[in-house]
């Protein structure tokens with residue numbers, strides 16, 4: 001059985017003009033120790049999906065349907081208190097987009113780590129928890145004495161490392177990493193990613209890595225789930241998604257990011273804008289931007305289907321993609 005099994009999850013936000021269907025019928029599983037990448041443009045619903053798992057979302061968000069089974073427990077049925085006591089930090093932790101916002105500015109970073117450790121592990125003395133926090137800082141390349149600093153005394157990179165320390169302090173089975181490096185200088189992005197994956201391997205935790213950067217997923221993820229308009233439109237192992245995508249949106253994303261090993265590759269962005277999530281149209285949500293859309297794409301919502309074992313895709317044209325691409329290429333030349 002998978003560590004995490006999400007089925008037909010619907011998380012909506014209440015807005016003035018109706019419900020924003022940010023996660024709209026998503027199914028996804030994550031195995032123990034596995035890293036799954038969530039990729040997609042801004043606003044596609046990646047963060048909402050991740051935050052739904054530990055219910056760390058704003059007051060206007062609501063899980064309207066579906067199930068999230070974590071290690072045999074249906075966590076949508078847990079109360080907030082149970083979730084805080086049994087799951088959050090201890091079993092599932094999150095590295096947010098901007099670590100600085102994850103810390104409380106009025107306490108030292110060390111005090112916050114000590115608090116999390118002692119809240120979840122009975123019988124750990126303050127001295128013991130402090131010593132663990134110092135060790136974690138050391139392992140993550142931060143001078144251990146800096147546990148007594150306040151968040152504002154940290155640089156962005158250091159705060160991100162400290163947040164990684166906090167997220168991994170209790171050895172969770174699943175880490176949700178939401179664009180853990182985008183707020184940082186490119187020079188330290190790679191180092192931080194390396195640190196995350198090293199520590200993850202050490203404690204053998206699974207990870208959901210959210211990013212809009214295909215090169216990050218290709219380096220760190222075992223599988224990739226492509227998110228568009230609140231749905232997972234394609235999922236397969238990383239190599240397959242990169243070398244043999246079947247959804248035109250995945251093709252577009254792949255073309256929008258330069259291959260790091262190919263300096264001459266042209267960067268093509270996907271024309272058009274993401275769908276309205278308050279009142280989405282019938283049919284495929286990508287149809288208005290899809291170069292290969294035909295009549296059925298506008299009328300009939302595609303269901304997920306297994307293109308090959310382990311490779312799911314929601315597209316009516318999935319079987320014809322190679323031919324359609326070739327034809328488009330011929331027309332362009």
Ligand code: ATP
Nearest residue numbers: 013015020022041042043044045046047048058277
């Ligand atoms: P990004 O990469 O920019 O973080 P994302 O793919 O993570 O984007 P989400 O942040 O999950 O996407 O947003 C999905 C949709 O939900 C978007 O249309 C967004 O505008 C909407 N949304 C997010 N937060 C709220 C909120 N608090 N209230 C109403 N709508 C929201």
